[in-house]
Amino acid sequence: MRILITGGAGFIGSHLCDRLLAEGHEVIAMDNLSTGNVENIAHLAGHERFHFIKHDVTNYIYVPGPVDAVLHLASLPSPVDYLNYPIQTLKVGALGTHKTLGLALEKGARYLLASTSEVYGDPLVHPQHEDYWGNVNPVGPRGVYDESKRFAEALTMAYHRYHGVDTRIARIFNTYGPRMRADDGRVVPNFICQALRGEPLTVYDDGSRTRSFCYIDDLVEGLIRLLFSDETRPVNLGNPQEMTILEFAHKVLEVTGSSSPITFVHPTDERTKDDPKVRCPDITRARETLGWEPRVPLEEGLRRTVEYFRGRV
Numbered sequence: 288m289r290i291l292i293t294g295g296a297g298f299i300g301s302h303l304c305d306r307l308l309a310e311g312h313e314v315i316a317m318d319n320l321s322t323g324n325v326e327n328i329a330h331l332a333g334h335e336r337f338h339f340i341k342h343d344v345t346n347y348i349y350v351p352g353p354v355d356a357v358l359h360l361a362s363l364p365s366p367v368d369y370l371n372y373p374i375q376t377l378k379v380g381a382l383g384t385h386k387t388l389g390l391a392l393e394k395g396a397r398y399l400l401a402s403t404s405e406v407y408g409d410p411l412v413h414p415q416h417e418d419y420w421g422n423v424n425p426v427g428p429r430g431v432y433d434e435s436k437r438f439a440e441a442l443t444m445a446y447h448r449y450h451g452v453d454t455r456i457a458r459i460f461n462t463y464g465p466r467m468r469a470d471d472g473r474v475v476p477n478f479i480c481q482a483l484r485g486e487p488l489t490v491y492d493d494g495s496r497t498r499s500f501c502y503i504d505d506l507v508e509g510l511i512r513l514l515f516s517d518e519t520r521p522v523n524l525g526n527p528q529e530m531t532i533l534e535f536a537h538k539v540l541e542v543t544g545s546s547s548p549i550t551f552v553h554p555t556d557e558r559t560k561d562d563p564k565v566r567c568p569d570i571t572r573a574r575e576t577l578g579w580e581p582r583v584p585l586e587e588g589l590r591r592t593v594e595y596f597r598g599r600v
């Protein structure tokens with residue numbers, strides 16, 4: 288297949304490029320390099336089935352030749368990024384989805400939207416299953432991300448129902464691994480880099496919020512299975528092993544062998560406003576329809592991620 292991946296130079300996008308090339312597909316990575324990094328795809332330069340197009344997907348997209356699948360991963364998925372770039376975040380989620388769906392329609396391509404657990408907002412149902420509609424504050428600082436992705440899902444379903452586009456929606460929960468940006472502000476790179484530098488680990492508030500962390504290889508496997516399945520309903524992809532952020536800080540200290548202290552920080556900006564108190568995927572649908580579940584234990588995934596950051600800190 289000839290596959291377009293928007294956000295192809297990003298964390299998840301670049302891993303998808305690797306995997307799809309390894310399976311024999313032709314891959315076109317598109318990225319405006321705002322948060323993506325050419326370093327993530329530098330090893331693919333010169334590959335005969337790999338192409339890179341530097342383009343902002345909020346503008347009209349032109350891709351010469353046939354396209355069999357469009358995977359829309361371009362996004363600003365870190366809370367710090369979407370607080371700093373709220374309008375770009377809304378645009379890539381809304382306009383970028385419109386442009387990529389238009390391209391899929393024109394080319395007769397299958398379409399996969401990278402959606403998010405943030406569509407559930409600060410959830411009142413726990414764990415979150417796909418039939419839960421969520422609890423999102425549209426006018427809060429996280430609303431720019433959450434609502435753009437909710438709009439993206441609605442638009443994807445409209446193209447599916449009205450135009451008959453063959454669509455998939457992945458609701459991606461917290462994912463980690465090599466190629467995350469050291470400075471993206473999320474808890475995984477923050478804690479690992481702090482631990483490696485011997486700096487205090489910055490646990491926000493009392494560290495009692497929960498998250499469930501999925502290793503990148505598991506996520507990519509889930510995305511591929513979803514793409515090649517017949518499932519057009521949203522599918523949660525994440526690791527249901529849930530823990531508090533304080534527990535996660537201890538886990539990072541254990542894996543890095545760091546003697547960094549843990550410090551409790553109370554951000555005065557809007558960083559933790561509407562921060563979901565709990566998050567854990569119900570992956571029954573992924574298990575049943577894709578035969579998928581995560582395989583990489585947290586310690587193992589963290590070890591591989593720490594190795595990546597060790598060379599960069």
Ligand code: UDP
Binds near residue numbers: 461474496
């Ligand atoms: N967090 C933290 N310290 C940090 C960065 C994040 O305690 O240095 C917390 C944050 O408040 C949230 C959780 O870790 O409750 C996960 O945050 P992240 O930014 O990784 O992504 P989110 O899951 O909120 O999208």
